[in-house]
Amino acid sequence: MSEGGIVRVSRHSSIHPHTPPRVDIRPAGKADLLTRSRGLTARDAEVLSYLARHRVLTALQLARLVFGSYSHARSRLAVLHERGVLARFRRDIWPGSQPWRYTLGPIGAIVHAAATGAALPRPATVTETVLRLAHSAHTEHRLGVNDFFATLAGHSQHHDGRALGEWWPENEVGATCAGIVRPDGYGEYSDHDRTLGFFYEYDTGTETLDTLVEKVGKYAELADAGICKPILFHLPSASREHHFHAAVTRRWPVKPPVPIATMPADQLAPPGHHIAAASPSIVDALWRPIGHTRRRTLADLAPRTTRQPTARTDAA
């Protein structure tokens, strides 16, 4: 299946890039706003909070982040969609079907705005936002980034002593970095006495290696400005990883200006349905620091500290 939104395509599959995504939005009338927003649980609010902050998530990703079971997540998300709390869309590919991508619907956007003290959006504005999201070429990239963090959060919830303490989306971390770099995300992962704060870069292979190396140079500028964190590069293949390592080593023969580790996506275990076993492989020894041949676990990339792990992922 798709790993929480990452389209895995068999040799028989074909994506229809020109087919518009199927968008499913329940309109919200003023009269039934109160009716439809009634009965929302604390967990529903958590779902809204995640979607407000990270824009779009699949049912599997939300299951990992918020729900205990995938089937219940799908069931509840369908109810929320039916009420107009959530909107959803997906592309048609062959063969098979695609997971729905969920985002805030008209009711959900209003309820979340009311809960956070923000200005209430008009339903037409929400509809426009959903349509833009559904048609944006950047949405699949965003889903890939969200999938990494959702998998990490889901994994942490099933392993004592591990936690994803922070997960900042692209726009928030970009603002914090004063525009010098725009990482795809920032996270803090704890494993017992070790905490790794890292920038995350999700590479789909569409950028040139020179562009990636230039990015590293920008991170060096950021480090000079006082923000130095390791960069985790998610690369599409082992060969891409090999060439990236070679390019960085050519540019900085002794040592890269900031710590960098890479993981080739084609080394990941085949994705599965189960929440508990949700791709633990991203925390396994798949991460290769620049200048090393031995791969390390995610926790091994972190310096040992005596700090207590931070709280689990907070959607707020």
Next chain:
DNA sequence: CCATCTCAGCTTTTACCCAA
């Protein structure tokens, strides 16, 4: 009303087999 689980059915196109 919510949580959890199971399971039959659906989606969509191609390849293949068989009968007319």
Next chain:
DNA sequence: TTGGGTAAAAGCTGAGATGG
């Protein structure tokens, strides 16, 4: 040659049952 039926792929949907 043409047309109909079926399997395959990969995963989602939604109904139903059970229990809190």
